[in-house]
Amino acid sequence: MQVNVDRESRTPLYLQIKNQIRQLILSHSLQPGYRLPPERKLAAALGVNRSTVVNAYRELEADGLIESHVGRGTMVNFIPGGEAGEELYLTLPPVWRNFYSSRAGRMNNPFISNILDMVAREDTISFALGVPAQEFHPVEYFSSIISGLMNKEGSALFEHGPTAGHYPLREYLAGYMAKRAIQAGPENIIILSGSQQGLDLAAKVFIEPGDAVVIEEHTYMGAIQVFAAAGARIFSVPMDEEGLQVDVLEQVLARYRPKFIYTQPTYQNPSGIAMSLARRRELLRLAYRFHVPVLEDDPYSELHYEGGFLPSLKSLDTSDHVIYLSTFSKVISPGLRLGWLAAPSDLARQLLMAKQLDDLHCNTLAQSVVNEFCRAGLLQAHLAMVREEYRKRRDAMLASLEEFAPPGLCWSRPAGGFHIWCSLPEGVHAGALLSRAVEKKVTFVPGDVFCANAGGTDRLRLSFSRCSETIIREGIRRFCTVLSKMINTGHGLDEAARQRQDLGQLF
Amino acid sequence: MQVNVDRESRTPLYLQIKNQIRQLILSHSLQPGYRLPPERKLAAALGVNRSTVVNAYRELEADGLIESHVGRGTMVNFIPGGEAGEELYLTLPPVWRNFYSSRAGRMNNPFISNILDMVAREDTISFALGVPAQEFHPVEYFSSIISGLMNKEGSALFEHGPTAGHYPLREYLAGYMAKRAIQAGPENIIILSGSQQGLDLAAKVFIEPGDAVVIEEHTYMGAIQVFAAAGARIFSVPMDEEGLQVDVLEQVLARYRPKFIYTQPTYQNPSGIAMSLARRRELLRLAYRFHVPVLEDDPYSELHYEGGFLPSLKSLDTSDHVIYLSTFSKVISPGLRLGWLAAPSDLARQLLMAKQLDDLHCNTLAQSVVNEFCRAGLLQAHLAMVREEYRKRRDAMLASLEEFAPPGLCWSRPAGGFHIWCSLPEGVHAGALLSRAVEKKVTFVPGDVFCANAGGTDRLRLSFSRCSETIIREGIRRFCTVLSKMINTGHGLDEAARQRQDLGQLF
Known part of the structure; x- marks a missing residue:
C-alpha cells in the first residue's frame, strides 16, 4: 500500500493519510477484504504519531470504507455501487501530480x-x-504618446493584431538593426511578449527531449529553466574574460551535436563579460563548421559605459546561422513585456506557428506606444x-x-x-x-x-x-x-x- | 543521394538542388569519388527539366566541389581543409527543418x-x-482610466509584476466569480496573456506525447492545435443540441483514460450550443467516476441574449476537478491580450511554474486598466x-x-x-x-x-x-x-x- 505524507502541505497529516487510502479503495487498488497495516506499523513507516493513523482509520471507518474486526485487524469494506458510491466519488479531489507531464516535473523552480x-x-x-530603475521609465513621454494615440487611432489600439507583431514596429526594428549591420526585413522579425517568449519558442521549435544544447558556464536562469523543462541535455562551456572558451566549445560541438548554442556575447548576465571580437568570429566559424545554429541573446548591448558598441554575432554572421533575440525590457521598461527576434525566413515562419499557439499576438497598445516612442527619436x-x-x-x-x-x-x-x-x-x-x-x-x-x-x-x-x-x-x-x-x-x-x-x- | 525540390519556395529549383548537394558534400555525406547520378536521371527523379540539373551541376563544378570526367560521369572532388574549405562553409546556411523538434512538425497550420x-x-x-466589434471597445473609458492611472501610479505601470498577475485584479476576479458561485481565492487565479496561454500552459503541464485528450466534436481551433502540437491523441465526442453526448463520453473515458476533457459548455465556438444543466451534472459525475480533470473554457457565458446566465461547470464542481478558463477578449477587447484561469491550489502552483517560463508575467498597464474598468462597475x-x-x-x-x-x-x-x-x-x-x-x-x-x-x-x-x-x-x-x-x-x-x-x- 503506497501512502506518503507531505509535511509542508496545509492538509493535516491524518487527512492526507485518510484521503490517499480512500482513493486507493475507490480506485479499486485496494480490494474488499484487503487487510490494512496495523496502526502502529503504518505510523512507524510514515514517521508520524500513532494517533495520526488512528484518526485516519477512524474517519475511513465512519465513511464505511473500512471495518475493524477484533483479532483480524482492519479490512477494506465492499463498496456498493450506485448513489452511495457516487457520493463518495464526489468528495474526492484529484491528486494533480498524478496527471502531470514529464515536462511539468522539470518545471519546479519558482x-x-x-x-x-x-x-x-x-x-x-x-x-x-537586473532591470531598469523605476525612476527612469519614460512616463511623461508614454503619457503624451498614449493620449496622442488614443485620439488618432482610438479603438484600433484594442483590436487583434498580426501574430508577428505591429508592422510599423517591425519595420522600425529592421531599420534599427540595419544601422547595427544586421540584415533583417520586417518578415524576419517577430515581436515577442518579452524575450523570455523567444526562449520558449526556440525550445518548442528545436528541442526534443534528450537533445543537446550548449550554454555559457553561468547564464540567464530563465534560459536554463526553459531548455531544461523541454528536456534538453545542457552542456555548459566555461568562460574567461574574453567570453566563451571556444577551444572547449569546439570539443563539445564535435562530441554532442547540439541543437543550438545559446550565448549572450555582450555584457553577459550574470558575469558582465563582453566576448572579444576574435572569439565572436571563432564562435561563428565553429558554428558553421559543425552546422550548429546560434541563439544570440542581446538585451544589454545598448547599455555600454565604455569602449563603444560591440558588433553582434548576427551582424558578423555571413551564413544565416544566428537567431537574434532582444528586448525592450532593459532599454525602456520591463512591464511592457515586449521583445523581438530576427531569424532567417524559413525559421521565422516556424517560430510564428509556435507563437500563434502561445498567445496569438502581443498587447496591441504596448506595441504602438513603443513604436511611437522609437520613431520619435526618444529611444536614442x-x-x-x-x-x-x-x-x-x-x-x-x-x-x-x-x-x-x-x-x-x-x-x-x-x-x-x-x-x-x-x-x-x-x-x-x-x-x-x-x-x-x-x-x-x-x-x-x-x-x-x-x-x-x-x-x-x-x-x-x-x-x-x-x-x-x-x-x-x-x-x-x-x-x-x-x-x-x-x-x-x-x-x-x-x-x-x-x-x-x-x-x-x-x- | 537524398535531394528534394520545393516548388513553393522562392529559391530557384537549380539553386535548391545545388545547395542540397553542396551540403551533402560539405557534411561528408557524399565522399570524394562518389559518382553523382546522370543529369537526365536526376531530372526525371525530381520531375524537373534536365537543364535545371545541368545548371546545378555546372555551379557545383565552378565551386570546385564536383568534376565531370568524360566516360566516367560526374564525381565528388576531394575538398581540401584549411582556409579554402572554411570559406565554403561560410556560404552555406542551415536547412532549418533538419533542426526542428517533432513538436515543430506538428505546428504547421497557419x-x-x-x-x-x-x-x-x-x-x-x-x-x-469571432471577436467583439471594434466600435464597442470602451475607448473613452480606457482613455480616462489611463490618464488617471498615469497620474496616480506613474512609473509603477511599467514595472515588472507578479507572475500570477496584478493582485487587485485577481482579487476582483475572485469576487466576480464568487457571484457566479465559483469558489476561488486570488491564490487560485492566474492572469494570462489571453486564454490561449491557458491552453498552452495546460498542454505543457498535462500532456505527454501519446496522452489522450477529449474534446467536443467541433471546437476552438487554437485548442485543437495546441493539444496536437503537444503530441496528444485527440478524441472528439459528438454533440447534440444539449451539448456533449455524455453516453459516448463515458465510453471514451473508460477506454482511453484521457488527461482531461476540454469543453466549452456555454455558447460553444463554433456551434453556439449551450450544454443543458442535466448534461453538465452528468459530465461532472463521469469526470469524478473516471478521475478525469475538466478544462472548462468559458469565454462567452456573459454574452447571453435569452434564457439568462448558465451555471459554469466550475460552479457545479463539488470535487475540485474543474480548471476554469476565461478571457477579457470577448467581453471587453481582444488587443488587451488578457485572460485568466482558476485552478485548485496545487495545480495553480504548477501552472505558475510554466507561466514564468513563458513570458514572466502579463503586460502591467493592461492589467491595471482592466482592473480599474471592472472595479468602477464599467464592465457590468x-x-x-x-x-x-x-x-x-x-x-x-x-x-x-x-x-x-x-x-x-x-x-x-x-x-x-x-x-x-x-x-x-x-x-x-x-x-x-x-x-x-x-x-x-x-x-x-x-x-x-x-x-x-x-x-x-x-x-x-x-x-x-x-x-x-x-x-x-x-x-x-x-x-x-x-x-x-x-x-x-x-x-x-x-x-x-x-x-x-x-x-x-x-x-
Missing part, C-alpha cells in the same frame, strides 16, 4: 516568480533585480540618458566594493549591462550569505541560480541598475559587513573552511 | 495567424472573426450594452438567413455568444464555397478548421459580432447568392452531388 514578487518590497536594498535620447546614469551607478558600486570589501572577495568590472559578478572568499556559501544579508535588509542573487549543473555556490550577482549611488553605497556597506562578520566568526562557513579558520585562531 | 492578418481588411464583409454596464447590440446582430443574421438562404442550408439559433453554425446542402464543400465567397467580398470560416480529424467540410461558421445589422444583411445576401449559384450551376459541387444534379436536370 525562483523567477519569487524574484518578481519581490519587485515592490521597499524596506530592503535590492541588488537582486533615453539611451543616452540611462547610459550616463547607469555608468555612475556601476562606478558607485565598484567604488563601494573597493571601500568596504573584506579580503578574498573578488568582483568583475563590466563595461556595460547591469551586473557585477562576485567570487566569494573560500568557504563562504552564497546561499548562507544571502539568508544573513536578508536579515540586514540587503539582497542579491546567489550564483548557483545561473548554473545548469552544480556549482556557482561561491559566486553571486550584484545588480546596480535600480539603486541611487547613495543607496548603492549603503547596500554594499551592509553586504560587506555581513560578509566580513561571516568570515571573522566562521559561522555559516563550509566545514572545511571553518576547520582552517579554527586552526588559524590557534596560531 | 490558420490562426492568417485570420489575425485579415482583421483590418476593409473591402470585404467578414463573418470570419458595458456587458448590458453589448448584450443588447449583439442580440440585434444575431437576430439580423437569423432574419437575413431566413430571407435569402437557398433550400438545404441549415443553421443554429444560438442563445448567446458570437457564432451561427451552418450545415451546407449536400455536395457543397465549405472550402470551395469560401473561395467563391471571397471573390464576392464576403468571408466565413469553413467547418473543417474546427475538427481535429477529417470532417466538417459540410459545415461553416458565421460570426455576427463585428458587423452592423445593415452590413450583416448585405453580407448574408452575398453569401446566399454565391451558395445558390453553386447549387444551381453545379460548379464546385462534389462529384457525387454533381452527378445527382445532372440526373435532376435530366428529369
